[in-house]
Amino acid sequence: MxxxxxxxxxxxxxxxxxxxxxxxxxxxxxxxxxxxxxxxxxxxxxxxxxxxxxxxxxxxxxxxxxxxxxxxxxTPSDILEIIKDKEKHLQEEMKKLKELEKTLRAMKLNVKACINNLNKLEIREEKENLLFIEIAKKNNFNDFIDIIEGMVNLVEGVEVLNKNFLEYINFTFLIEEGGLFEKDGGKKVKWGVTLRQSYKFSEDIILNKKVEFIPKNKYIYTVLVLDDTDYDDWLERIKDIVLENNIKVGGPILGRMMLTEYDNDVAMDYYEVYIPIK
Structure with missing residues (x-):
């Protein structure tokens, strides 16, 4: 040597x-x-x-x-403390990566559903109750940011929600039962968010808000691309689905946003639509 x-x-x-x-x-x-x-x-x-x-x-x-x-x-003790600090940091990073993986997995399922279920009808059975929280009541899709801001303000102080709030909610429209075929059906559409009843911070979120319980049920399920510039058109599309398939609607119709596609800066929103059947 x-x-x-x-x-x-x-x-x-x-x-x-x-x-x-x-x-x-x-x-x-x-x-x-x-x-x-x-x-x-x-x-x-x-x-x-x-x-x-x-x-x-x-x-x-x-x-x-x-x-x-x-x-x-x-000293060896000093080195041990350095290693412990690094170990703690790695554990926090691993937790973040797991949360990211969970989010990506959910997004992947949503995108696949948009591709595979677009304009196709199938019978599904929702296995968990949902809560619909009404935030706005307007004939457009442009209230999403207002909804998020309103929800964040509402749950301020709920620790977990501040970190990964958007993982637990879906921007949603709800067509009241029977409202689809009324003369001015647009006024029967509510706007807000849905979350699963099992979400452990539900009580904090729904405080002082109008909440509707959406029971698990059998649904006609489909995915539609909805143009947010033509409100009446997409309502007519849902009416056509009900009429053409002779669906006996058994409750409020739910639409949850899954994805937004942009075509030359024009936003097209993918919604999974649940039409409850009797």
Whole structure:
């Protein structure tokens, strides 16, 4: 074993770069010597041992500031505390990644449903009760932001909702039972959000709000692309589905937004529509 190694040799031994070694030197992590005759840096065994520790700790994603503490002036107890802090940080990151994975999985299912169920009819049985919370009552789709702001203000102080509120709700329209075929059926449409009754913060959310209980039922299920610029048109489409298929409607018709498609800046909203049957 040699007692001196040039920077190129160290790069080859540790599969690293010259710039990395120079950066570590500037930060005071390693201190190679210089040959007085030629000015070349050289690294001794102590430097190589130190570099081994640095690269190991770097694999743990420790910041260089913590690595410097660990290798320059620390006891085993100090190093243990650094590792514990990193472990806690990793656990928090893993939790975030799991939440992200859950959100992506739900989005993937929604997008697949938009592709596979568009304009197709099937009988489904909803296995869980829903709560519909009315926020607005207007003949358009443009109240989503108002709804979200209203809900966030309503549940301010509910810790979990502040973090992942949108995972639990769907922007929803609700056509009152019998309202679809009334002369001015548009006035029978309510706007708000739905959430599953099992959601553990339901009581906090529904405080001081008009809430309707949507029982589990059998439904005609379909996915429609609804143009938010033509309110009457999509109501007629739902009427046509009911009439053409001789559906005996047995409750309020529910539509939950799943996805928005943009075509030359024109928004087209995909809704899953539940038509309860008697």
């Amino acid at each position: 040699k007692d001196k190694y040039l920077i190129g040799e160290v790069c080859k031994l540790f599969n690293t770069t010259r710039d990395t070694l120079v950066h570590y030197e500037k930060l005071g992590l390693i201190s190679p010597k210089k040959d007085d005759n030629n000015g070349y840096r050289y690294y001794d065994i102590e430097d190589l041992n130190c570099l081994t520790d640095i690269l190991f700790l770097k694999k743990l994603n420790l910041p260089l500031t913590d690595i410097k503490k660990a290798i320059k002036n620390s």
